[in-house]
Amino acid sequence: MSDKKLLRVLAGETMPHPPIWLMRQAGRYLPEYRKVRAEAGSFLDLCYNPKLAVEVTLQPIRRFGFDAAILFSDILVVPHGLGQDVWFVENEGPKLAPIRDVAGLKALGLSGMTARLVPVYQAVSDLAAALPREVTLIGFSGAPWTVATYMVEGGSSRDFAQIKGWGFADPAGFGSLTDLLTEAIAQHLCAQIEAGAQVVQLFDSWAGVLPDTAFRRWIIEPTRKVVALVRKRYPDIPIIGFPRGAGLYYPEYAAETGVTAVSLDTTVPTGWAAGSLQGMLPVQGNLDPMLLLQGGQAMVDGVAHILKDLGSGPFVFNLGHGIIKETPPEHVEHLVRMVRGDIEE
Amino acid sequence: MSDKKLLRVLAGETMPHPPIWLMRQAGRYLPEYRKVRAEAGSFLDLCYNPKLAVEVTLQPIRRFGFDAAILFSDILVVPHGLGQDVWFVENEGPKLAPIRDVAGLKALGLSGMTARLVPVYQAVSDLAAALPREVTLIGFSGAPWTVATYMVEGGSSRDFAQIKGWGFADPAGFGSLTDLLTEAIAQHLCAQIEAGAQVVQLFDSWAGVLPDTAFRRWIIEPTRKVVALVRKRYPDIPIIGFPRGAGLYYPEYAAETGVTAVSLDTTVPTGWAAGSLQGMLPVQGNLDPMLLLQGGQAMVDGVAHILKDLGSGPFVFNLGHGIIKETPPEHVEHLVRMVRGDIEE
Numbered sequence: 001m002s003d004k005k006l007l008r009v010l011a012g013e014t015m016p017h018p019p020i021w022l023m024r025q026a027g028r029y030l031p032e033y034r035k036v037r038a039e040a041g042s043f044l045d046l047c048y049n050p051k052l053a054v055e056v057t058l059q060p061i062r063r064f065g066f067d068a069a070i071l072f073s074d075i076l077v078v079p080h081g082l083g084q085d086v087w088f089v090e091n092e093g094p095k096l097a098p099i100r101d102v103a104g105l106k107a108l109g110l111s112g113m114t115a116r117l118v119p120v121y122q123a124v125s126d127l128a129a130a131l132p133r134e135v136t137l138i139g140f141s142g143a144p145w146t147v148a149t150y151m152v153e154g155g156s157s158r159d160f161a162q163i164k165g166w167g168f169a170d171p172a173g174f175g176s177l178t179d180l181l182t183e184a185i186a187q188h189l190c191a192q193i194e195a196g197a198q199v200v201q202l203f204d205s206w207a208g209v210l211p212d213t214a215f216r217r218w219i220i221e222p223t224r225k226v227v228a229l230v231r232k233r234y235p236d237i238p239i240i241g242f243p244r245g246a247g248l249y250y251p252e253y254a255a256e257t258g259v260t261a262v263s264l265d266t267t268v269p270t271g272w273a274a275g276s277l278q279g280m281l282p283v284q285g286n287l288d289p290m291l292l293l294q295g296g297q298a299m300v301d302g303v304a305h306i307l308k309d310l311g312s313g314p315f316v317f318n319l320g321h322g323i324i325k326e327t328p329p330e331h332v333e334h335l336v337r338m339v340r341g342d343i344e345e
Numbered sequence: 346m347s348d349k350k351l352l353r354v355l356a357g358e359t360m361p362h363p364p365i366w367l368m369r370q371a372g373r374y375l376p377e378y379r380k381v382r383a384e385a386g387s388f389l390d391l392c393y394n395p396k397l398a399v400e401v402t403l404q405p406i407r408r409f410g411f412d413a414a415i416l417f418s419d420i421l422v423v424p425h426g427l428g429q430d431v432w433f434v435e436n437e438g439p440k441l442a443p444i445r446d447v448a449g450l451k452a453l454g455l456s457g458m459t460a461r462l463v464p465v466y467q468a469v470s471d472l473a474a475a476l477p478r479e480v481t482l483i484g485f486s487g488a489p490w491t492v493a494t495y496m497v498e499g500g501s502s503r504d505f506a507q508i509k510g511w512g513f514a515d516p517a518g519f520g521s522l523t524d525l526l527t528e529a530i531a532q533h534l535c536a537q538i539e540a541g542a543q544v545v546q547l548f549d550s551w552a553g554v555l556p557d558t559a560f561r562r563w564i565i566e567p568t569r570k571v572v573a574l575v576r577k578r579y580p581d582i583p584i585i586g587f588p589r590g591a592g593l594y595y596p597e598y599a600a601e602t603g604v605t606a607v608s609l610d611t612t613v614p615t616g617w618a619a620g621s622l623q624g625m626l627p628v629q630g631n632l633d634p635m636l637l638l639q640g641g642q643a644m645v646d647g648v649a650h651i652l653k654d655l656g657s658g659p660f661v662f663n664l665g666h667g668i669i670k671e672t673p674p675e676h677v678e679h680l681v682r683m684v685r686g687d688i689e690e
Contacts, residue, residue: 211633211647245592267557
């Protein structure tokens with residue numbers, strides 16, 4: 001029997017107190033992170049500095065004793081590794097030199113990616129050596145659709161006009177980008193597993209903007225292929241899928257992509273998930289990060305509601321989206337103690 | 346039997362070719378709208394000018410012969426009518442002097458609202474007289490939650506931090522705002538019906554951001570109350586609910602709010618809606634506005650997919666979200682002919 005609670009739940013076990021980790025747990029809400037971040041140069045410099053990436057990954061483990069550490073990195077290391085220009089503008093987010101047609105794909109290539117991402121895999125390997133034995137190390141990648149949105153839009157988007165325009169007008173050409181990303185993402189996940197990641201998570205942050213035929217073509221299918229490619233090399237690796245905003249597609253995503261577990265966003269009704277998903281696979285989620293920011297009775301009620309609905313099946317406690325940078329660390333401490341059953345509310 | 350196809354479908358009839366209208370059909374994609382808009386002064390000046398509001402409402406009816414005309418107005422006339430400062434900044438959207446606590450509510454009042462909104466009701470009444478007999482006149486309002494987001498955030502939001510902060514920390518105080526809006530919105534809809542609106546639609550554009558207990562408290566419950574208040578005065582008025590992004594809550598929304606029909610956003614799988622919603626009530630939707638912008642084969646395929654899934658039950662063709670301002674009017678013409686069965690694809 002593993003010492004790692006997360007692995008046991010992902011293998012189907014129900015724990016009296018679920019394992020807990022938080023999306024973006026290594027991040028700006030922690031003063032010790034902000035200190036390292038200020039010294040690191042650019043955001044990508046931090047991602048590519050194994051010593052500092054390991055340090056910030058470990059910070060929330062030391063402070064809160066989470067059951068899992070997720071590699072500090074970014075989903076945009078994949079396009080960067082493929083050769084696309086990627087940079088971060090403070091308070092604006094990521095910027096990319098956009099690729100909007102098949103001709104633009106010529107500048108990208110898989111061959112140099114692993115070499116460029118060596119510092120990332122070094123960090124994974126150092127983390128695997130450094131973590132306490134009961135803590136699971138999670139590697140991750142963006143999913144093909146979500147990574148493509150940044151590559152085509154040139155950053156964040158509200159309407160996804162460029163990527164939908166390309167995809168609807170030229171499905172074959174856009175399919176080439178999806179195919180390239182499918183290969184690249186599988187390779188990136190395999191390299192992390194090779195380096196010591198014990199679980200991987202696929203973040204599909206923009207899964208909630210597509211009509212149904214497009215959802216199947218650009219989300220379900222590429223995710224299924226990534227999972228199959230990774231499993232060909234690592235048949236037993238647990239893979240958590242997080243199709244944020246997938247709403248009515250959650251059942252199809254859970255049934256057809258081959259993921260080991262699904263992570264639920266904030267809007268998924270937990271009672272529904274208990275009845276419709278948790279019988280099929282373990283689920284993870286889904287406290288509203290605004291409730292963690294708020295703390296107090298609202299948070300306590302929200303946590304109790306989730307534990308009541310999902311706690312009697314295989315379940316990993318998490319947020320429904322990344323932690324908000326203004327969150328007081330004491331609220332996180334309170335949350336962890338509550339999920340662990342160390343305090344009664 | 347009514348001449349109005351929309352009313353017949355909302356009464357449960359299945360038509361060989363569904364009625365069609367488009368959200369924001371009176372708007373910036375039409376050159377004749379842009380001309381009026383340029384002459385009107387501010388956006389709110391246009392909303393409060395019955396002659397011009399009637400003119401822009403009629404423009405898409407003349408051009409495309411839609412089955413319904415929706416009053417040209419804005420969901421923010423309700424907070425404006427209640428006494429909140431509202432203004433529009435070109436290319437930025439609406440701005441409001443935000444209300445973030447119970448003390449802020451003191452500046453608002455129901456008593457003056459109807460008097461302030463007289464020009465809106467005048468436009469409805471003029472439209473009712475001007476429209477061809479086969480065209481249904483739709484009045485509308487924002488739903489309490491969505492209107493509240495603008496009132497509390499002070500405009501559009503990406504994270505809804507202010508409204509969630511208030512609602513989670515002080516549910517009773519925030520409940521006073523919801524209660525006030527429930528009354529105001531019911532009154533606003535009744536005044537439009539009184540003036541001649543034959544159908545009303547409730548827009549809940551930001552229904553997709555709440556965890557489940559909050560969805561029930563701030564969306565299902567207030568919507569149910571608005572519907573009940575309107576039905577007390579107008580028992581037979583058809584009410585279309587549009588909880589955009591409601592995802593897994595669509596069934597609960599459809600079953601519990603009392604709306605006559607639900608409008609589906611772009612992400613709702615039409616095959617699922619045919620099986621799970623259309624047996625309960627008529628549905629409306631849900632072409633991705635990006636497909637209409639795109640036109641050509643992608644649009645044709647998207648329309649055919651929707652008609653195949655939803656055309657054999659009570660169904661109103663619409664978009665899944667408002668029309669995009671860059672949409673070529675010829676694409677709209679093509680869409681209307683296709684839905685009417687005037688062209689085979």
